[in-house]
Amino acid sequence: MKTSILTISLAFLAIAAESEAKVRPASLITDNMVLPQNSNARIYGIADPGAEITVIPSWNNKTYSTSTDRTGEWSLAIETPAGGFTPYSITISDGEPLTVNNVLIGEVWLASGQSNMQMPLKGFPGCCTLGGYDEIASSGDEAGNVRFFTVPLTQSYTPLDTVASSWTVPSPETAPEYSALAWHFAKRMSDVLNVPVGIVSAAYGGAKVESWTPRDMLEKYPDISLDPKDIEPMVHYHRPMLMYNAMFNPIKNYTYNGII
Secondary structure (H helix, E strand, O other): HHEEEHHHHHHHHHHEEEEEEOEEEOOOOOOOOOOOEEEEEEEEEEEOOOEEEEEOOOOOOOOEEOOOOOOOEEEEEEEOOOOEEEEEEEEEEEOOOOEEEEEEEEEEEEEEOOHHHHHOOOOEEEEEEHHHHHHHHOOHHHOEEEEEEEEEOOOOOOOOOOOOOOOEOOOOOHHHHEEEEHHHHHHHHHHHOOOOEEEEEEEEEOOOHHHHHHHHOOOOOOOOOHHHHHOOOHHHHHHOHHHHHHHHOOOOOOOOOEEE
């Protein structure tokens, strides 16, 4: 009986190890993503060190290849066509393929700042957004035009590579949490340019500029302490470096058309 349990355990560990070995794209490389049009868009992630990575987008069926470095990181650029509302797929493989579906090509903008950018369509407690619930109710009309990736409010003393979020399609279920300002920006841009618009929203109410600044820059200022014993007593939205590490570092390598 012990042998059987040991055999089963080893088999389970082997399966778990095999599943872990599968190529893992970056947090922003998910179903429903938007890539900037007419560009060399960055596709990146991690896999086993020394693995051969191939990326094949369905719009041109070209094969783009690279190898992971000694830490398992990989990155390459793929050519994107003119924007349009046709959904595509991207197959990423290290020998075991993974397909990202419902990919649109258009404009991608990073939305960041304080509460005036964070404020969602549903509003804050006791503070509504004008017409917000009407926008939420009709948000499904924009399902083919707008996509959102909302970075959760998190902090870290060390730079993070991943963030717990994914691209979403507008609907009454997803839209309440969308940045109201970025939502109207995306809708108007899509109407004017007649292409899909993707928003990556990374905003934190009350944050100071130091909150979004990396350690190596902040260390040049003697009046800013990066010692946790000095940071912890601060009001959470004034803490230096922590939003950069947790919310910006994981998304900084994506390809954007601009920042609002």
